[in-house]
Amino acid sequence: DAGVIQSPRHEVTEMGQEVTLRCKPISGHDYLFWYRQTMMRGLELLIYFNNNVPIDDSGMPEDRFSAKMPNASFSTLKIQPSEPRDSAVYFCASSSDSGGTDTQYFGPGTRLTVL
Amino acid sequence: GESVGLHLPTLSVQEGDNSIINCAYSNSASDYFIWYKQESGKGPQFIIDIRSNMDKRQGQRVTVLLNKTVKHLSLQIAATQPGDSAVYFCAEIKDDMRFGAGTRLTVKP
Numbered sequence: 011d012a013g014v015i016q017s018p019r020h021e022v023t024e025m026g027q028e029v030t031l032r033c034k035p036i037s038g039h040d041y042l043f044w045y046r047q048t049m050m051r052g053l054e055l056l057i058y059f060n061n062n063v064p065i066d067d068s069g070m071p072e073d074r075f076s077a078k079m080p081n082a083s084f085s086t087l088k089i090q091p092s093e094p095r096d097s098a099v100y101f102c103a104s105s106s107d108s109g110g111t112d113t114q115y116f117g118p119g120t121r122l123t124v125l
Numbered sequence: 126g127e128s129v130g131l132h133l134p135t136l137s138v139q140e141g142d143n144s145i146i147n148c149a150y151s152n153s154a155s156d157y158f159i160w161y162k163q164e165s166g167k168g169p170q171f172i173i174d175i176r177s178n179m180d181k182r183q184g185q186r187v188t189v190l191l192n193k194t195v196k197h198l199s200l201q202i203a204a205t206q207p208g209d210s211a212v213y214f215c216a217e218i219k220d221d222m223r224f225g226a227g228t229r230l231t232v233k234p
Contacts, residue, residue, distance in 0.1 A: 014168075052214070052224055052225075052226050052227065053169070053214070053224040054224075055221065055222060066221070101168050101169070103168070113159070113171045113174065114171070114222075115171070116168030116169045116170070117168050118166075118167055118168050119167070119168050
């Protein structure tokens with residue numbers, strides 16, 4: 011298995027632009043998580059899905075952030091409009107059907123820089 | 126998530142020595158704990174887990190100790206190798222998952 015796949019690996023954009031991050035979870039995993047990692051705040055859970063349905067989006071910082079999971083093999087995290095404070099590494103993780111507390115497998119992350 | 130400062134705690138050890146990385150967790154009701162290893166430019170990688178009904182669990186070269194009385198978790202790495210150099214952080218799970226700040230381990234050859 012190729013593991014969790016994320017794209018792009020690096021994204022540099024200007025303030026105000028729309029940014030879309032993509033994730034392909036491990037096949038068969040029913041849970042998908044989006045995290046943001048910064049030096050200041052560490053690793054933060056933004057949102058997670060179970061069977062393509064958003065379960066908890068309380069970690070999404072504001073309305074500029076949105077996430078979708080149109081099918082079991084694809085999810086997007088969109089920031090519109092982006093701001094410099096959104097600069098971070100965004101990780102996607104997936105896990106098997108065990109209530110979300112089973113081992114999560116992380117993707118390599120997308121390093122976002124907003125100028 | 127947990128708030129962290131600009132500088133991670135660091136631990137520097139000599140190759141071949143044992144390493145002990147500590148983590149204080151916040152929720153006394155947390156019933157599952159995980160240690161992750163994160164190498165530069167990569168996502169966190171699962172190392173070992175432990176449930177709250179245990180106080181010790183061993184893996185290959187790693188041991189996790191859980192002290193629920195003081196809400197403390199530790200990761201012991203035996204015979205530390207250069208490839209162990211990374212940031213290590215713990216996660217506690219009850220209804221949600223919370224991550225610790227992380228400790229940067231540097232192994233000197």
